[in-house]
Amino acid sequence: MNAPTEAGIVCPVCGGHNAPDAVFCANPACHKALGEFRYVQEEVARGASGLQRLAERVAAWVGHPHFVLVHLAVFALWSLVNSGTFGAALVFDGYPFGLLGIILAIEAVLITSLLLISTARADAYEHKRAELEYEANIASYRLLRRLDADLGALQERLHALENGAPAAREPDSGA
Known part of the structure; x- marks a missing residue:
């Protein structure tokens, strides 16, 4: 770095x-x-497959309010066209809209699968994040222990100098 x-x-x-x-x-x-330190987002993104990246994009889209609005608009248009509002010649899926039901079932299966992939990726992200936080905590803990030991040695030297005694050895600042 x-x-x-x-x-x-x-x-x-x-x-x-x-x-x-x-x-x-x-x-x-x-x-x-x-x-x-390593950054969790970069670590997880580095190992992502194309399908996992697609799942992330789909999850982001499905979780957006526009997803609902687009579906409502499509359902309304589908219902209007297939109920004959714009003329009988345009009807391609008459009531009870069986084709729409099949399309929605397929969409539900695909979206559910992609959301499960996205959730698994989120779990991997949290696992990696915990691992990297642990790594940072251990590094910080070891540094604090070394600094504490060095500070203790400096205090001993200071007390020895204040009392007129010969100073102890230099604190070891090596790792």
Whole structure:
């Protein structure tokens, strides 16, 4: 990872320049995570198949209010056309609209399958997120323990110097 400098962070993907405290690349087309740890979204996206990406898009569309509005409009138009409102010549699926029922059943099976794939991917995301959070927590814990030990050694040296005794050895700051 590129370390932050006063000049900023250079994105390793697009080469864009970012603020020294940037977390993500400022380039909207890139939006690469710039931290020292792996980023969950990138980890999960890297292993996604085409079907999984399609499932994510379908889940996003099905969860949008426009999905309902489009379906209501299609049902209304289907009902109007097939009830003869625009003329008997245009009727292709008379009441009780059996073809519409078959199409909706197929759509329901496909959408359900894709939503299950999307849910499995969400579970994988949460699993990866927990793994990466654990990794960050362990790294932080180890650093805190090392800093605590170094601080304790510095306190001992300070007390020894204040009491006029010879100073103890230098604190070990190596990992």
